[in-house]
Amino acid sequence: MTTQEVPAPSAADPSTDPMRPRPFRLLAHRFDTDDTVTVRLEPVDGVPLAFEAGQYTMIGMLGAGEVPISISGDPAVPDLLQHTIRDVGGVTHALVRARPGDLVGVRGPYGRGWSVMDGAGGDVVLVAGGIGLAPLRPALLEILAHRHRFGRVVVLYGARTPADILYADTLDSWRSDGVDVAEIVDYGPPGYRGRVGRVTTLVPRAGFDPANTLALVCGPEIMMRYAAAALADRGVPPGRIRLSLERNMKCGIGLCGHCQLRELFICTDGPVLPWSRVEALLRVKEV
Ligand SMILES: Cc1cc2nc3c(=O)[nH]c(=O)nc-3n(C[C@H](O)[C@H](O)[C@H](O)COP(=O)(O)OP(=O)(O)OC[C@H]3O[C@@H](n4cnc5c(N)ncnc54)[C@H](O)[C@@H]3O)c2cc1C
Known part of the structure; x- marks a missing residue:
């Protein structure tokens, strides 16, 4: 090969470079x-x-x-x-x-998503805390697009105050679509007539068949731990309870290690992971 035939060094292909926005x-x-x-x-x-x-x-x-x-x-x-x-x-x-x-x-x-269609043929329960309703919204829209393939669809949503409730008008439209939506706030102003308390308190009375349910949980980590435990107590199999984990992420593609949780890279192995896989890890403080 002559020097003229040596390919010139080129920048990464912009169409395939995962670090290029x-x-x-x-x-x-x-x-x-x-x-x-x-x-x-x-x-x-x-x-x-x-x-x-x-x-x-x-x-x-x-x-x-x-x-x-x-x-x-x-x-x-x-x-x-x-x-x-x-x-x-x-x-x-x-x-x-x-x-x-x-x-x-x-x-x-x-990352890995909710794999919502795994719940087809059964009930689905979405448990959200605060801004955790945002990552669950696409899951609910997908369920509604295939409504006939699911049984009961339940949304349990907790926010700090009524003013912190996300998508307030959309919650009503989901109700009109047959979704059983229950919201609850940590603090209600004087005269507030809605539910006050923790979202996890809604799990024991919600209408779903635990043995045939897929549960999707997103919110602050402590809320997710209590919600997953309440769902498991109710009889939902731990492998059918999915959590969306948050860790500090930089690369998003499993290279930098910022999001490592023992053997897991949350950016690529998650963010959605089953409770059966993460329960023990989330019990360890500061991991
Ligand atoms: C997979 C994933 C999905 C997310 N989805 C959303 C979403 O839909 N909407 C949304 O608003 N946020 C979401 N977040 C959180 C968001 O990434 C952080 O709020 C953001 O990185 C903060 O950066 P900042 O520069 O604005 O604040 P910083 O100045 O970096 O931090 C401000 C405060 O937020 C805290 N913080 C920083 N990063 C995180 C984090 N990852 N989790 C929790 N607290 C953090 C810091 O400790 C500090 O107290 C998500 C995080 C992950 C890992």
């Missing part, structure tokens, strides 16, 4: 609560972002950084990417302040 344009921006927005994004290159309910993207803005955020939109509408984002720090603040027309960078989708 794709530009998305922000189309719409809706405040769900004081500190949480749902953004609608379209791919600038027009290529839809197909995803499974429960997957996340690494999303960021130039100069701010990149964070993992679950996809909260409809898996049947892959040309419209939706994320529901709570403003907790540097990157989420920049994303929450973005305005229609702004560009954001998106990598993914990443």
Whole structure:
């Protein structure tokens, strides 16, 4: 081979480089609560972002950084990417302040999702705490798209206060679609007539057949531990209780190790994992 035939070193192929974000344009921006927005994004290159309910993207803005955020939109509408984002720090603040027309960078989708259709033929229970309803929304939309294949569909949703309830109008439309939705708040203002208490207290009385149920749980880790234990006490098999775990993630593709939980890389082995796999790990403090 002559020197002229040696292939020149080239940059990674942009179409396959998993660390290279794709530009998305922000189309719409809706405040769900004081500190949480749902953004609608379209791919600038027009290529839809197909995803499974429960997957996340690494999303960021130039100069701010990149964070993992679950996809909260409809898996049947892959040309419209939706994320529901709570403003907790540097990157989420920049994303929450973005305005229609702004560009954001998106990598993914990443991780293992809910595999909702595993629940076909039985009942499904979704237990959500706070912003944990966002990653469950695509699962519920997929269930509703195949409603005839599922038995009872139950949503148990806990928020800190009535003002923190996400998708309030959507909860009513889910009720109209035959979903048994129960919400509960930790603190109700004077005169509040809804349920007050922990979301886990709803599990024992909810209407589903435990032996034939798929349970999907998302929220703060402590809430998920108690919810999973309550579902197991009720008789749902631990392998049929799925949790979406959160760990600090940087690469999203199992390289950097930031999200490691003993033998698991939550970014690729999860974020959705069965209770039977993680119960022992989540009992260890600081793991
Ligand atoms: C798989 C996955 C899915 C997620 N989905 C969503 C979602 O749908 N919507 C959403 O609003 N957030 C979601 N998060 C959490 C989101 O990634 C963090 O809020 C974000 O990384 C915070 O970055 P920041 O720069 O804004 O804040 P920082 O300045 O980095 O942190 C601000 C505060 O948030 C805490 N924090 C940082 N990262 C996390 C984390 N991963 N989990 C819990 N607390 C954290 C920090 O300890 C600190 O107290 C998800 C996280 C993971 C791992």
